[in-house]
Amino acid sequence: MIPYARQTITEGDIAAVTEVLRSEFLTQGPAVPRFERAVADYCGIAHAVAANSGTSALHIACLALDLGPGDWLWTSPNTFVASANCARYCGARVDFVDIDPRTYNLSATDLTAKLERAEAIGRLPKVVVPVHFAGQSCDMRAIAALAERYGFRVLEDASHAIGGRYRGEPIGNCRYSDITVFSFHPVKIITSAEGGLATTKDAALAERMARLRNHGITRDSAQMQNVPDGPWCYEQIELGFNYRMTDLQAALGYSQLQRLHDYVARRHVLADRYDTRLGDLPLRLPYRDPDSYSAFHLYPIQVRDDRRRVFQSLRQAGFGVNVHYIPVHTQPYYRRLGFQPGDCPKAEAYYARAISLPLFPDLSDEGLLEVVAAVRDLV
Numbered sequence: 145m146i147p148y149a150r151q152t153i154t155e156g157d158i159a160a161v162t163e164v165l166r167s168e169f170l171t172q173g174p175a176v177p178r179f180e181r182a183v184a185d186y187c188g189i190a191h192a193v194a195a196n197s198g199t200s201a202l203h204i205a206c207l208a209l210d211l212g213p214g215d216w217l218w219t220s221p222n223t224f225v226a227s228a229n230c231a232r233y234c235g236a237r238v239d240f241v242d243i244d245p246r247t248y249n250l251s252a253t254d255l256t257a258k259l260e261r262a263e264a265i266g267r268l269p270k271v272v273v274p275v276h277f278a279g280q281s282c283d284m285r286a287i288a289a290l291a292e293r294y295g296f297r298v299l300e301d302a303s304h305a306i307g308g309r310y311r312g313e314p315i316g317n318c319r320y321s322d323i324t325v326f327s328f329h330p331v332k333i334i335t336s337a338e339g340g341l342a343t344t345k346d347a348a349l350a351e352r353m354a355r356l357r358n359h360g361i362t363r364d365s366a367q368m369q370n371v372p373d374g375p376w377c378y379e380q381i382e383l384g385f386n387y388r389m390t391d392l393q394a395a396l397g398y399s400q401l402q403r404l405h406d407y408v409a410r411r412h413v414l415a416d417r418y419d420t421r422l423g424d425l426p427l428r429l430p431y432r433d434p435d436s437y438s439a440f441h442l443y444p445i446q447v448r449d450d451r452r453r454v455f456q457s458l459r460q461a462g463f464g465v466n467v468h469y470i471p472v473h474t475q476p477y478y479r480r481l482g483f484q485p486g487d488c489p490k491a492e493a494y495y496a497r498a499i500s501l502p503l504f505p506d507l508s509d510e511g512l513l514e515v516v517a518a519v520r521d522l523v
């Protein structure tokens with residue numbers, strides 16, 4: 145079986161985690177700040193706050209942006225449910241902006257039209273979450289210009305996109321956003337088993353997220369509301385969570401980060417091979433936006449004929465193809481909130497034909513040729 149995604153674990157990764165196991169701290173030790181600093185340096189940004197998943201990083205990012213009851217968060221329907229759920233955790237309402245049928249990313253054109261309508265009825269979003277689908281950046285310049293015009297905050301869901309670039313700069317530097325979130329789940333570009341991280345230029349947002357991931361507690365006397373009784377004092381300033389990343393996870397993430405560049409380069413080699421070997425078939429291959437250097441988390445194709453038949457035949461032949469994504473607004477939970485099929489026709493049309501082919505750094509050249517041969521047989 146060739147899966148659609150799989151982590152690569154080296155002896156160096158194992159040694160890094162083992163070293164933590166033999167050390168004083170399994171959690172709240174030195175490995176987490178070291179990992180945060182390394183990701184921040186990679187992205188060229190001041191602050192990074194690690195969390196125990198991408199989802200919890202999205203949650204504390206929304207809270208830090210003061211998203212709450214009565215507010216709206218807008219995101220793409222072509223994403224994992226977490227991009228929308230983070231608003232629901234805060235008691236905020238969600239709406240969806242349909243996708244650009246070329247990139248499958250949230251469409252800046254649709255966003256513009258929706259903002260005009262929302263302004264007319266006084267229902268502008270507080271936060272917009274562009275998702276860099278498959279690792280390719282959204283049109284962040286256009287989104288940032290709209291944020292300026294309409295006064296919303298921008299939270300990039302870059303769960304697919306660490307190692308990618310936008311207009312020559314690393315994703316995660318927040319040039320066009322307030323906060324960027326990464327996921328380190330094993331299917332993603334680099335892994336810490338479970339884990340996530342938020343980057344920001346804003347020291348106050350970073351401080352708030354760091355506090356929210358640790359019960360809302362601070363040990364910094366500058367943040368305290370009362371004069372501390374002594375050096376043992378901490379204060380719970382607000383209601384937070386235990387969303388801490390462990391040192392085991394951070395050590396694995398740090399070790400993986402050293403190979404991020406190579407992993408993304410290998411993903412590009414494989415994607416280029418799919419492009420050349422599938423280019424003559426009646427398929428739609430991933431569009432390459434010239435503004436973007438994708439991290440190539442996914443290689444999504446659209447088939448012209450019956451998607452179910454192609455999908456099932458590939459699965460039966462031992463290829464762990466997958467589908468990204470079932471449009472979030474069609475999930476039962478979101479339907480109960482009033483959404484229905486037809487609300488985002490472009491995301492639904494894309495979904496109806498989408499298949500993600502296997503793509504991960506350890507996929508061999510021969511493995512890729514097997515996938516190619518199976519696809520060629522079927523379409």
Ligand SMILES: *Cc1c(COP(=O)(O)O)cnc(C)c1O
Pocket residue numbers: 197198199200223224226227275301303304327328329338339340
């Ligand atoms: C994986 C993923 C998440 C959630 O990340 P976890 O680390 O699994 O919590 C959020 N958004 C997108 C787009 C993802 O792919």
